[in-house]
Amino acid sequence: MCGCLHREAFTGATLSPAEGKKKVPASEEAGYSTARCVAFAVARVFRPGDFTAMQSRGDRLMKSIVVVGAQWGDEGKGKVVDYLAGSFDYIARCAGGHNAGHTVIYDGNRFVLQLIPCGILRPGKHAVIGSGVVVDPVALAAELDTLAKSGIDVTGRLHLSNRAHLIFPYHRQMEKAAEAARGAWKIGTTSRGIGPAYEDKMARHGIRVGDLLNPARFREKLERVIAEKDAVCRATYGVPLDTAGMAEQYLELGERLRPLISDVSVLINHALDAGRSVLFEGAQGTMLDIDFGTYPYVTSSNAISGGVCTGLGVGPTRIDAVAGVTKAYTTRVGSGPFPTEMPDLEATEVRDRGKEYGAVTGRPRRCGWLDLVVLQYAIRINGISSLVVTKLDVFDTQKEIQVCIGYHYKGTPLREMPAAAEDLAEVTPEYATLPGWQSVTYGVQDAAKLPRLAVAYLKFISDFLGVEVGMISTGPDRDATIVCAATQLATWI
Ligand code: GDP
Ligand code: IMO
Ligand code: MG
Numbered sequence: 001m002c003g004c005l006h007r008e009a010f011t012g013a014t015l016s017p018a019e020g021k022k023k024v025p026a027s028e029e030a031g032y033s034t035a036r037c038v039a040f041a042v043a044r045v046f047r048p049g050d051f052t053a054m055q056s057r058g059d060r061l062m063k064s065i066v067v068v069g070a071q072w073g074d075e076g077k078g079k080v081v082d083y084l085a086g087s088f089d090y091i092a093r094c095a096g097g098h099n100a101g102h103t104v105i106y107d108g109n110r111f112v113l114q115l116i117p118c119g120i121l122r123p124g125k126h127a128v129i130g131s132g133v134v135v136d137p138v139a140l141a142a143e144l145d146t147l148a149k150s151g152i153d154v155t156g157r158l159h160l161s162n163r164a165h166l167i168f169p170y171h172r173q174m175e176k177a178a179e180a181a182r183g184a185w186k187i188g189t190t191s192r193g194i195g196p197a198y199e200d201k202m203a204r205h206g207i208r209v210g211d212l213l214n215p216a217r218f219r220e221k222l223e224r225v226i227a228e229k230d231a232v233c234r235a236t237y238g239v240p241l242d243t244a245g246m247a248e249q250y251l252e253l254g255e256r257l258r259p260l261i262s263d264v265s266v267l268i269n270h271a272l273d274a275g276r277s278v279l280f281e282g283a284q285g286t287m288l289d290i291d292f293g294t295y296p297y298v299t300s301s302n303a304i305s306g307g308v309c310t311g312l313g314v315g316p317t318r319i320d321a322v323a324g325v326t327k328a329y330t331t332r333v334g335s336g337p338f339p340t341e342m343p344d345l346e347a348t349e350v351r352d353r354g355k356e357y358g359a360v361t362g363r364p365r366r367c368g369w370l371d372l373v374v375l376q377y378a379i380r381i382n383g384i385s386s387l388v389v390t391k392l393d394v395f396d397t398q399k400e401i402q403v404c405i406g407y408h409y410k411g412t413p414l415r416e417m418p419a420a421a422e423d424l425a426e427v428t429p430e431y432a433t434l435p436g437w438q439s440v441t442y443g444v445q446d447a448a449k450l451p452r453l454a455v456a457y458l459k460f461i462s463d464f465l466g467v468e469v470g471m472i473s474t475g476p477d478r479d480a481t482i483v484c485a486a487t488q489l490a491t492w493i
Pocket of ligand 1: 103391392
């Protein structure tokens with residue numbers, strides 16, 4: 001039993017005495033003048049067990065929830081998915097590739113999963129890699145080896161879509177050449193060949209996981225593609241493609257992966273028909289989405305919740321709800337506009353406290369204040385009904401916290417997120433300044449133990465956005481988590 005934040009609290013609704021609430025004036029809590037009335041709820045926290053809770057919905061029993069990054073990636077999706085996974089049967093990835101790095105820490109173990117959904121770490125759970133994911137079989141095999149070394153048996157629990165597209169070494173080679181050619185305009189990609197693999201998919205000369213299972217067909221397709229790529233590479237970048245031994249290596253890996261490969265759309269839909277629960281693990285984040293992100297400084301897939309439908313073959317009517325994950329501040333890796341980016345000194349402090357270095361590339365992450373314009377946008381684009389706020393503890397020593405509550409462009413307030421990266425690069429953020437709590441939230445598992453001003457910060461966010469804060473993360477460890485009582489999110493576990 002412990003306390004937690006309550007959705008109604010943010011609209012000033014009265015809570016029952018049984019829930020042990022107390023009401024605090026907003027101005028006193030938040031330290032800013034325009035706050036609406038807020039209340040403080042102390043109620044039960046639900047902890048995920050290994051049971052499968054099913055939610056009744058009309059004439060069927062099911063539970064299918066999307067977890068999506070609400071910012072520029074690295075929001076802590078891995079930690080959140082791992083926590084929630086205890087209450088779901090299937091955990092499925094729908095987009096991206098091994099550009100993702102999802103960190104999970106529990107019982108002294110630390111895993112960074114790139115392609116395999118985090119649910120694999122939970123005994124008995126099924127992990128699914130969808131058709132929207134681009135798969136480098138070498139990277140997948142390496143990840144399987146790492147799991148095996150840690151004693152995690154994936155037999156019968158890991159499923160790989162036969163429709164997922166393959167990443168080849170030439171994708172990486174071409175990406176490196178393209179990034180170098182862009183010079184100052186480079187995107188700052190993860191150099192994993194992700195973009196070129198999706199380019200081939202869209203250009204309709206990609207090669208898919210299912211092709212690995214038919215060596216003759218695979219060789220024939222690969223030969224055709226290599227001839228074309230080699231010509232392009234020589235003409236554009238003046239270098240030949242290095243393809244020696246590639247076909248054999250991929251076919252060997254195909255044999256290793258054969259037991260995992262299937263039509264995962266059938267698998268997931270049958271699972272839902274049978275009343276099983278599914279958690280969809282987003283990769284990257286809304287602002288990196290190919291359509292709705294800060295184009296062209298984005299990744300090459302649909303990182304938003306809609307990617308679940310196209311990347312797993314699951315209809316929108318089968319999805320119950322969407323949780324958006326946000327840090328208590330903002331980070332971004334790679335190039336592109338970042339309106340709330342902190343000046344060097346402040347960014348360095350937050351980077352050090354938050355250990356903000358890429359889980360995949362080790363690159364230092366750019367750090368900035370929380371941007372509520374971005375979150376408002378993410379809520380709309382993804383249909384987010386519950387927010388998860390991670391890394392609250394990183395602000396434990398912060399004296400004052402800035403939160404972006406609007407943009408001005410050429411002196412005029414902007415009503416919506418600009419479509420052009422060039423325009424976003426020119427906005428001036430409007431900030432609200434909130435007092436820091438300057439005490440420890442690190443590792444707190446009980447909302448009642450959160451400092452008053454930390455609660456005020458969360459209430460400010462929820463109040464501004466009109467969406468519940470359903471979960472709070474106070475440290476990288478699985479246990480450093482608060483599920484907020486009487487929220488929508490609490491009913492999922
Ligand atoms: P993802 O890509 O969204 O899964 O996020 P990453 O794993 O790339 O980056 C998040 C980083 O923050 C990882 O190092 C996590 O271990 C860490 N992390 C997650 N939640 C918290 C938290 O609440 N507090 C702190 N201090 N670290 C956290
Ligand atoms: P997770 O799932 C943060 C960024 C790269 C680069 C841009 C394009 O861990 O949140 P790409 O290699 O995808 O073509 O690079 O997207 N990027 C991420 N940033 N987290 C990620 O994944 C990312 N995946 C890609 O840094 O700016
Ligand atoms: Mg990451």
